[in-house]
Amino acid sequence: MKLVRLNINDREYEISVKENWTLLYILREVLDLTGTKCGCSTGDCGACKVIVDGVAVDSCLILAVKAEGKSITTIEGLAKATELHPIQQAFIDSGAVQCGFCTPGMIISAKALLDKNPNPSREEISKAFGNNLCRCTGYVKIIDAVQLASKRMGGEV
Numbered sequence: 001m002k003l004v005r006l007n008i009n010d011r012e013y014e015i016s017v018k019e020n021w022t023l024l025y026i027l028r029e030v031l032d033l034t035g036t037k038c039g040c041s042t043g044d045c046g047a048c049k050v051i052v053d054g055v056a057v058d059s060c061l062i063l064a065v066k067a068e069g070k071s072i073t074t075i076e077g078l079a080k081a082t083e084l085h086p087i088q089q090a091f092i093d094s095g096a097v098q099c100g101f102c103t104p105g106m107i108i109s110a111k112a113l114l115d116k117n118p119n120p121s122r123e124e125i126s127k128a129f130g131n132n133l134c135r136c137t138g139y140v141k142i143i144d145a146v147q148l149a150s151k152r153m154g155g156e157v
């Protein structure tokens with residue numbers, strides 16, 4: 001076991017980890033941050049997305065020991081107390097959530113995109129969801145949701 005320090009949602013954690021534990025495993029099984037989902041463990045579905053140093057990445061592909069010293073944001077880090085993040089609210093208002101399994105990963109990818117590009121085109125939004133899979137929605141309402149969030153957050157759509 002190795003002791004690592006992880007900064008997750010602006011909180012410092014000191015955790016004993018095995019060298020082969022992924023960041024996803026730590027989030028879900030050690031810290032009980034189960035908003036981040038596991039759909040494949042192979043980097044194919046995007047359900048496990050978290051933001052690491054500003055970039056949306058698959059937490060199933062990152063070893064926890066490699067995440068030391070980086071700034072990590074999970075879906076639990078977006079809402080403020082009882083107030084949803086505008087992207088979360090826009091997903092609800094746009095009807096972009098069906099079974100919801102892909103939704104945390106989608107919202108994390110959207111957050112990373114809007115942080116860099118507050119006013120993305122539909123094509124840019126679609127590209128940002130390159131490895132986020134959704135089996136339910138057909139993606140149209142998800143893209144609508146990101147455009148709505150962009151508008152509400154001050155981007156011009």
Ligand code: FES
Nearest residue numbers: 039041043046060
């Ligand atoms: S669980 Fe990580 S990409 Fe599917």
Ligand code: FES
Nearest residue numbers: 099102134135136
């Ligand atoms: S809402 Fe069911 S997988 Fe996307």
